[in-house]
Every structure is written in C-alpha cells, then in structure tokens.
Amino acid sequence: MSPVSRRDFTRLLALGGSGAFISTQAFAEQRASLEELGFSAAPMRAAPPQADEKFWTEVRSRFLIPRDLAFINAANLCPTSLPAIEAMERNIRIYEANPSPDVRTGLFHAREDARKILAEAMRVTPEEIVLVRNTTEGNNFVSSGVPLGAGDEVIVWADNHPSNLNAWNVKAKRFGFTVVSVAVPAMHPGTEGYLDLFAKAFTPRTKLMAISHVSSNSGDLLPAAELCKLARERGVLSLVDGAQTFGMLDLDLGTMQPDFYTGSMHKWPCGPKEKGMLYVNKAVHDRIQPSVVGVYGGAVGISRQFEAEGQRDDASIAAVVEALQFQATIGRAAIEKRSRWLATHFMDELGKLNGVKFWTHADPARRAAIVIFQPGSLDPRKLGAALNEKHKIVATVRAGQDRPGIRLAPHFFNTLEDVDRTVAAVGGYLKSGV
Numbered sequence: 001m002s003p004v005s006r007r008d009f010t011r012l013l014a015l016g017g018s019g020a021f022i023s024t025q026a027f028a029e030q031r032a033s034l035e036e037l038g039f040s041a042a043p044m045r046a047a048p049p050q051a052d053e054k055f056w057t058e059v060r061s062r063f064l065i066p067r068d069l070a071f072i073n074a075a076n077l078c079p080t081s082l083p084a085i086e087a088m089e090r091n092i093r094i095y096e097a098n099p100s101p102d103v104r105t106g107l108f109h110a111r112e113d114a115r116k117i118l119a120e121a122m123r124v125t126p127e128e129i130v131l132v133r134n135t136t137e138g139n140n141f142v143s144s145g146v147p148l149g150a151g152d153e154v155i156v157w158a159d160n161h162p163s164n165l166n167a168w169n170v171k172a173k174r175f176g177f178t179v180v181s182v183a184v185p186a187m188h189p190g191t192e193g194y195l196d197l198f199a200k201a202f203t204p205r206t207k208l209m210a211i212s213h214v215s216s217n218s219g220d221l222l223p224a225a226e227l228c229k230l231a232r233e234r235g236v237l238s239l240v241d242g243a244q245t246f247g248m249l250d251l252d253l254g255t256m257q258p259d260f261y262t263g264s265m266h267k268w269p270c271g272p273k274e275k276g277m278l279y280v281n282k283a284v285h286d287r288i289q290p291s292v293v294g295v296y297g298g299a300v301g302i303s304r305q306f307e308a309e310g311q312r313d314d315a316s317i318a319a320v321v322e323a324l325q326f327q328a329t330i331g332r333a334a335i336e337k338r339s340r341w342l343a344t345h346f347m348d349e350l351g352k353l354n355g356v357k358f359w360t361h362a363d364p365a366r367r368a369a370i371v372i373f374q375p376g377s378l379d380p381r382k383l384g385a386a387l388n389e390k391h392k393i394v395a396t397v398r399a400g401q402d403r404p405g406i407r408l409a410p411h412f413f414n415t416l417e418d419v420d421r422t423v424a425a426v427g428g429y430l431k432s433g434v
Contacts, residue, residue: 034082038061038067039061039062039063039064039082040061040062040082041062041082041083041085041086043083043329044058044059044062044083044326044329044330045329045330046329046330046331046334047330047331047334047335047338051334051338053415053416056338056412056413056414056415056416057415059330059412059413060413060414060415062081062082062083062326062413063079063080063081063082063270063413064079064082064085065079065413066392068392069392069393069394070391070392070393070394070414070417070418070421070422071394071413071414071418072393072394072395072408072409072410072414072418072422073394073395073396073409074248074267074268074339074369074409074410074411075216075244075267075370075396075407075409076267076396076409077266077267078247078266078267078268078269078270078411079270079413080270080271080272080273080323081270081271081322081323081326083322083323083325083326084270084271084272084319084320084322084323084326085319086322087318087319087321087322087323088272088315088316088319091107091110091314091315091316091318091319092315092316094315095107095314095315104314107314107315107317107318108299108314110317110318110321111131111298111314111317111318111320112126112298112299112300113321114131114317114318114320114321114324115129115131115298115300115303117321117324117325117328118131118277118324121251121324121328121332122251122252122253122254122261122279123251123252123253123254123255124253124254124279125282125301126300126301127282127300127301127302127303128279128280128281128282128301128302129277129278129279129301129303130277130278130279130280130298130302130303130306130307131275131276131277131298131303131307131317131320132262132275132276132277132278132306132307133274133275133276134264134265134266134274134275134276135161135163135164135241135242135243135246135262135263135264135276136161136163137276137278138260138262138263138276138277138278139161139163139164139167139210139239139241139262140163140167140291141278141288141290141291141306142208142210142239142260142262142278142288143167143168143171143210144171144291145288145289145290145291146207146208146237146287146288147287147289148171148175148177148207148208149175149176149177150176150177151177151205152177152178152205152207153177153178153179153180153203153205153206153207154168154172154177154178154179154180154206154207154208154209154210155180155181155182155198155201155202155206155208155209155210155236156168156179156180156181156182156209156210156211157181157182157184157210157211157212157215157222158181158182158183158184159184159212159215159217159218159220160210160211160212160241161212161216161241161243163241164210164211164212164239164241164262165210168210177207178205180201180203180206182197182198182201183197184215184217184218185197187361188218188220188221188361188363188366188367190366191223191226194222194223194226194227195223195226195227195230198211198227198230199230202230202231202234202236206234206236207236207237208236208237208238208239209227209231209236209237209238209239210238210239210241211224211227211238211239211240211241212240212241212243212244213240213241213242213243213244213245213249214244214245214367214368214370215244215370216243216244216370216407217359217372217398217402217403218359218360218370218372218403219359219360219361219367219368219370219371219372220360220361220366220367221245221365221366221367221368224240224256224258225255225256225257228240228256228257228258228259229257232257237259237260237284237287238258238259238260239258239259239260239261239262240256240258240260240261240262241262242261242262242263243262243263243264243267244267244268244368244370245263245268245368246261246262246263246264246267246268246269246277247263247265247267247268247269247270247271247327248268248335248336248339248368248369248411249336249368250332250333250335250336251332253279257281258279258281259280259281259283259284259287260278260279260280260281260284260288261277261278261279262276262277262278262279263276263277264276264277265277265320265323268339268411269323269324269327270323270326270327270411270413271319271320271323271324272316272317272319272320272323273316274313274316275316275317275320278306280302280306282301285301285302290305290306290308292308292309293305293308294308294309294310295308295310296308296309296310296311296312330412334412335411335412338412339368339369339410339411339412340364340368340369342369342410342411342414342416342419343367343368343369343370343371343408343410344364345416345419346371346408346410346419346422346423347360347362347371349419349420349423350371350373350423350426353423353426353427353430354376354430355375355376355377355430356373356374356375356376356426356430357373357374357376357405358371358372358373358374359372359373359374359403359405360372360373369409369410369411370407370408370409371407371408371409371410372398372403372405372406372407372408373405373406373408374403374404374405375405375406375426375429375430376430378429378430378433378434379434380397380398380399380404380405380406381397381399382434383397383406383426383429383434384396384397384406385397386425386429386434387406387422387425387426390425391421391422391425393418393421393422393425395407395408395409395422396409406426408422
C-alpha cells in the first residue's frame with residue numbers, strides 16, 4: 001500500500017476509537033486460533049523461480065479451505081484470501097464503530113489504491129478503470145451505454161456467458177439493432193481459424209464485437225489481441241469478457257488493446273464478493289454513457305461518471321487492495337504458470353484413463369486453466385455428487401447435451417495432491433461405476 005494509504009489507515013484507527021482497539025484485539029486472538037489449525041494471514045513471499053509444492057502449500061495456508069477439501073472450481077467461485085478477509089473485517093469494525101464522513105473518506109482513498117494496483121497489473125492507467133460489482137454489471141454497462149440503433153449490428157460469440165450474450169439479445173429488441181452470432185467450433189481451430197470465423201461475420205453495419213476471453217463451456221482461450229485488432233481495423237468496438245482470465249492470466253491490456261474489458265473479483269482474483277472491474281480504453285471514453293447517474297463516483301478518469309452509483313459497501317471495496325496485493329506479491333506470472341501447469345497435469349493424467357473424452361483442447365496455447373471432460377458413459381451428475389460427498393472434491397457438473405461432463409478449474413491455491421486424488425477418484429468410478 002502507498003504511504004498515503006498507510007497514513008489514511010492510521011487515521012482510520014484513530015477515528016475508530018474504542019472500536020479500532022476491539023478490532024485489533026479480536027484479530028490477534030483470531031490469528032492465534034487460525035495458526036493452531038494450520039492457516040496463516042501473515043504476509044506472503046514472492047514465488048521463487050522454481051516454486052515447489054512446499055511453497056504452494058504455504059500459499060494454500062492463506063485460504064480457509066480445509067486441507068481435506070479439494071476445491072477445483074475457480075471458474076465459478078473462489079475462496080477469498082485471508083489477508084483480504086482480515087481487511088474486510090477490520091474495515092467493517094472500524095466503519096461501524098464510527099460511520100462518519102472522515103472514516104468514509106479514508107476508505108475512499110483505499111478504493112483509489114485498488115484502482116492504481118489494477119491499472120498497474122494490467123498495464124493501463126487508473127483513469128481507464130471502473131470498479132463495478134462483477135463482470136455482468138461491467139458487460140451491461142457496455143451493452144446499455146454504447147449508443148446503438150436500427151441498422152447497427154453487434155457480433156457476439158455463441159459461447160459467451162449469458163451476461164455477454166443474452167443481454168445483447170434483450171437490448172437488441174429494445175433499441176432495434178441486430179445481433180449476429182458466431183457459431184461455436186467443434187474444437188479450438190487455432191488463431192487463424194477463430195480470426196476467419198469472426199472476419200466472415202463483419203459487415204459495414206457492424207459496430208461492436210463482444211467475446212469471452214476464455215469459454216467457461218469448453219476452456220477455449222480466444223486470440224483476444226488478434227480479434228481486437230481485427231475489429232479495430234474495421235472501426236468496430238471490442239468488448240472482452242475476462243471473467244475466466246482476470247486474476248489467472250498475467251494480463252497486458254495495453255498490448256491487447258480492447259475497447260472494453262470486464263472481470264470479477266470473486267473468481268480467479270480471490271477477492272471480496274460483489275466486486276469487479278470494467279476497463280474502458282481512454283480512446284473511447286466519449287463513446288459510452290453511464291447507465292446509472294448518482295453520487296460518490298471515483299476520483300479519476302471515467303470512474304467519476306461510472307462509479308457514481310450512490311452508497312456502496314465502502315469497507316469491502318477497500319479490501320480489494322489486500323486481495324490484489326496478495327497476488328501481486330506472489331507474482332502474477334507465477335500464478336498463471338502454476339494454474340496452467342495444474343490444468344495440464346489434469347489433462348495428462350485424466351488422458352490415461354479409459355473412456356475420458358476432453359472438450360478442452362490439448363494444446364496449452366489454446367486453453368488457460370479450465371479442463372472439461374466427459375467421463376465415459378458415467379452420468380456427470382452422479383459422478384459430481386459422488387466426488388463431492390464421498391471424496392470432498394468440488395467441481396462443476398455439466399449436464400445436458402452441450403459438452404456434458406465435469407469442469408475442473410484449478411488455481412494457485414490447489415496442490416498436486418488435489419489433482420492426483422481427483423484423478424484417482426474418477427478412475428475408480430470409471431472402473432466400478434457410480
């Protein structure tokens with residue numbers, strides 16, 4: 001945290017009075033109890049160049065996941081890191097002990113710190129960052145805020161999340177524009193294959209392209225930078241839904257150059273729930289209007305208009321700082337490398353089992369950290385329930401006809417043991433049935 005923020009926090013403690021004292025005392029007792037159980041909220045060190053399982057077990061201790069629970073579901077919801085949990089609890093205690101304008105101002109300063117850390121992490125400027133509630137809200141700010149009407153077209157990918165797919169269809173009916181959907185290929189066709197699919201959809205009427213960076217339905221990693229360039233060359237705006245990459249990939253939006261990029265803190269960044277990010281390229285600030293007009297906006301750039309949503313959870317927003325710093329300390333490149341390695345290990349080991357069919361491409365360059373597989377003739381719903389109830393393994397079940405199976409989404413808090421016992425359990429059920 002910057003020197004200004006440390007000063008603000010000291011001021012918060014002073015303003016909190018007896019509430020701040022109670023908070024400090026409570027955390028001292030809580031930390032002692034957690035350490036007895038093998039957890040820790042102590043500052044984390046940077047990942048060494050060749051981080052071993054001992055290091056990643058140390059990372060695991062900064063999460064409240066029990067040692068016997070294999071939580072492999074980061075694509076849906078992640079546990080919040082202990083440093084961020086402590087920050088939220090501390091901020092709430094101080095705030096509720098003295099919910100005054102002065103205390104609130106200190107929390108506002110922390111919000112700006114979070115904006116700066118986000119901007120630095122993604123190689124952009126704080127003036128381009130809006131702190132929203134989640135990816136869905138960010139996507140809808142775009143679909144509601146970009147002026148579109150009769151005769152205009154929006155290109156979407158058929159594998160987008162509903163908030164970046166259905167929302168466009170609903171608003172097309174309201175405002176009169178047309179939605180053009182790019183079909184989902186049977187398997188990742190490579191960079192040139194995806195570029196060709198989208199290029200064929202562009203027409204002189206196309207105004208915006210909305211894609212997911214990684215599909216939550218297949219694990220496909222789209223060539224986002226190349227697709228954004230394709231759109232830019234045609235004068236078309238680009239929206240990239242980063243729900244499955246923000247907090248997992250070491251993002252460089254300065255190189256990718258999307259016009260809009262969205263993400264959620266409750267997934268891969270392991271931050272406070274109902275917090276997210278909307279990036280708006282400074283080149284298009286004049287091409288989008290806020291959907292909500294109110295008070296208490298951000299301090300810089302486009303956040304002044306797009307964060308003016310009235311009273312929000314200031315204490316929780318301020319804790320975004322600790323969540324981001326936790327990942328930054330370990331190293332975003334190291335986190336990406338670890339998560340990708342775990343996904344690859346899953347594919348290597350599951351691939352040795354008879355009957356396993358992958359919906360995710362085997363080439364690491366065409367995926368990130370999501371692995372979706374069909375477990376032979378087993379019912380995915382029964383297998384998912386058995387993994388959860390009998391083995392304490394949490395994953396996502398994909399029922400129905402569209403790429404049915406189990407979705408695994410390992411992250412940097414997972415261990416090699418989590419992977420191996422999951423594969424062993426699946427292998428056992430493939431032999432004996434569920």
